[in-house]
Amino acid sequence: MARISVGKLTATAILAGGLLLAGCDKPDDLKSFATKGPPSAEPTSAPASLPSPEPVIPWLLLTDDNLHDPENPALPLLQEPAEALAVLAPAQEGNFVDWVAALRSGEISPRTNVYPETKIRVIDLDILMTDTAAMPVVRFPHRPHTEWLDCKNCHDKIFVAKRGANPVNMFRILQGDYCGQCHGAVSFPLTQCQRCHSVPREQVLRMVPE
């Protein structure tokens, strides 16, 4: 009986240790303690002598992604995500690319159509969604969306084109409905709260006419 609880304790310790380690996103966190030695002869004033953050490469190799078959003879012909994505405007999650910024700055210029007769529709209309409890208000911007998407991708399949006519809430979004159909799958993930919840409530209050 005692053995079991020792085993369980060890297991918990190992798991907790592992989680702690996984929680430190920068290995330098640990190193910086170890390298604190006596003041060296180097000039200490130069900011260059600060430990430079090691470049973190968030993209996995295709052979390591658990998806691609390493036996596939054609695998080396495919492009590595890191090669294409590391040069684009960075973001913290998802593809680790800020696709809106990459498009706006011209780093990428994806085609809008393959048939010449297709109408390209872009509108600039922001919609504030205020039912956000204690979170900042959501600003839904049509412009970056319609640069990527057509109206028909959302209207009226996902959203009725009328302010306030959609019973959107965070639970449904996390289930993959409404905004969650794209955000959390292909567009930036739902953990980036502040990109949607971007307008402080006081600012909205000031905008409302008396």
Added chain:
Amino acid sequence: MRLALATIRRLGWRFLPFFLAVLALGFIWPVAAEYGDVVLNHSSDRAGVRPVIFPHWFHRIRFRCKVCHHELGFEMRAGANDVKMSDLAQGKFCGMCHNNEVAWGLENCGLCHSGKQGLAGGIYGGHRTLGPGRW
């Protein structure tokens, strides 16, 4: 499960931490695909070819979403498009572009059919979110 229990019993509980660690790894490290990768596997496994991996990151550098999901009519839902090689050869779905005009042609089987055998169809790489849970 029973086998695992029997093994644990035979080796003694001392090794339980090890088993738990392996189990935990299995959860932490299931599939780590690039964000937005879609596996298409309606018929590939059954037909004895590797499942198809469609990389969103690669295509969205070259095309906006509206090209595929509006012009070409791809449903925006993993698994909702019943793609067949015969359709591709007639210029539908991936065949709209992979025709040696817009992009390389259908003879490059291994570039599309690049997944591990037995992968379930669906969207992969969804870091740290629950969505989309509907499918």
